[in-house]
Amino acid sequence: MNAIIWPESYLPGTTDNYCSNEVIIPNLKTTEVWPFLNNTNAWPQYYENASEIIFYDNTGPELRIGARFCFITFGFLVESEVVEYVPPVDGHPARVAWHGWVEGDDNQRLDVHHAWLIEDLPGNRVRVLTQETQIGKPAKELASTKPNPMINAHQDWLDGLVAAAQEKTKTK
Template sequence: MARKISLFFIIASFLSSCYSLEKSVEASLPYSEEINWPKTYKPTEAKFFVHNEIEIEASPDVVWNILVQAEAWPEWYEGASEVNVQNTTSGILTERAIFTWQTMGLNFTSSIREFVPPYRLSWESEKKSITGYHAWLIVPTDTGCQLITSESQRGWLTFFEKTFQPKKLRRLHDVWLAAIKEKAENNN
């Protein structure tokens, strides 16, 4: 039995080396430096960090309006379900919103930490086994905007995430960005 456990940790250590925090942080520059990270979630201190971005031919206002309609996410984004923005009937995120939702098979309670329309949105998600800080930046460009999302996580469950599914969150964020892009560009 001890031999099987040792083999598990050797394999897990090898697999976790496939995920590089340093490379993820480097790829996020310069945008991750523009995010107002709480000290405990700074990318260089994270247990797990992902960064995604996409160019969108639509104004920051159009993109913002799609992003804050949280209860509508499950209609067009496969990574979110059962989204419920508390204390509102609109389903739209606001400055002090708290929302519950399911993502990556886990239920989270998320609280808005930064709300600067139409450029900055961040929330902190908490669960006993994992916590995360998810930040969005909308940067105006000559043809519309660039949508950036970065997420920093900590907690013991991050070991399993980076070992057994290190690309899943990055893939889901790419899907999320592509869906926002499609909605925004079809809205123009």
Template sequence: MTSPAWPPGLDPGSAAVFAHNELTTHLPAERLWPVLLRAGDWPRWYANARRVSLPDGCAGLAEGTAFRWTTFGLRVSSTVREFVPARLLAWDGSALGSTGYHRWELHPAPGGGCRVVTQETQRGPAARLAAPLMRRGLLVQHQHWLEGLVRTAQEET
């Protein structure tokens, strides 16, 4: 799967902040995908996500889902912009003078399992002012998110 284009101004080359994390697991994408979509459950296994609010009657993320959540201590409004089942999930988000774009990609790995890639870009005054600190925080927290995703999917079997 070739990665789609980033939204204007939020591509890694022009954004103030870019973070890329990845992990390869023996689990297939089909096992990870449902765990990732249940955003309301993220706080159980990813400590940097709190107070996730989905629309009434919405069990998980889907194309166009608008949701609110707290991450890095900020209340963020997000909307799912890319959705390819068991392959690609991405949303935008904005809070306190920063606009971000977060993308998850699940790539089948040779011999089974998959490579999970998560990337985030940020732009805006807050991102420019705190770029090195923000990038370090994203790298650390997104690694925890990846590890929690795999651990939770494993436990659910």
């Protein structure tokens, strides 16, 4: 199975917070999941922790390399730029990642790298992996909170993404 490609400054184990969520689902394909992640208009329909998504260059709602957008999550206005973008191609995983940041002083500043990998597996299965690393005081606070809100919220995002794709495949 493939892995997330990490910028050196966001390598898990070197940041203030890290979370990883993964599912492997039968009877679903990467090409069926991808549209619900790639089209940011779909996010609030299946993930309640993402709202007010705005693209600065008016090219959204679909992601692309270099796209600049912001959205509200965990009560933060997160500025984001897509730094990796590989749509699904037969035999290769789909990938998307963005650098996100929250402006502010040392108590409020947050830097993140959020990455997704979607790949077809043998046996008519799909694997969806999302991982995020964070740097900053808010990240330290999130990391010490039990249960971990990042892991729980990202699992909701992952479950919602898969459910949306499964629902769409039923209506085909």
